[in-house]
Amino acid sequence: MKKLITKKDLILLFVVLVAGVIGIILINSADTGKCAEIIIDGKTTEIISLDETCEKQVNGVVISCEDGEIFIKESDCPDKVCVRSGRISKSDESIICAPNRVAVKIDGKKGSLPDAMTG
Numbered sequence: 001m002k003k004l005i006t007k008k009d010l011i012l013l014f015v016v017l018v019a020g021v022i023g024i025i026l027i028n029s030a031d032t033g034k035c036a037e038i039i040i041d042g043k044t045t046e047i048i049s050l051d052e053t054c055e056k057q058v059n060g061v062v063i064s065c066e067d068g069e070i071f072i073k074e075s076d077c078p079d080k081v082c083v084r085s086g087r088i089s090k091s092d093e094s095i096i097c098a099p100n101r102v103a104v105k106i107d108g109k110k111g112s113l114p115d116a117m118t119g
């Protein structure tokens with residue numbers, strides 16, 4: 001016996017989908033990263049707590065952290081894309097300075113390493 005999808009099934013499917021999306025949004029918004037990884041040449045060299053105010057110089061890039069946000073303050077690279085990237089504070093956001101091979105990535109989950117450097 002072949003059963004057709006009824007309107008009720010569609011509503012149920014819709015509710016499940018919406019609940020899933022809301023769940024993802026809630027997880028993401030609750031998970032505002034508290035740590036940032038400094039990645040040089042694809043390797044995490046340092047993990048900085050965003051609760052602290054700090055300034056670090058690596059590979060010609062000055063990384064600054066304040067008010068729960070991290071950003072590249074100065075860089076000797078020619079394009080300054082990293083400096084113009086502005087401040088980041090949410091999980092999985094990142095700033096990459098390709099010429100200097102430096103990346104800053106917010107990580108809510110401590111200990112997980114990024115697979116690869118993009119850009």
Ligand SMILES: [Zn+2]
Binds near residue numbers: 077079081083096100
């Ligand atoms: Zn740069």
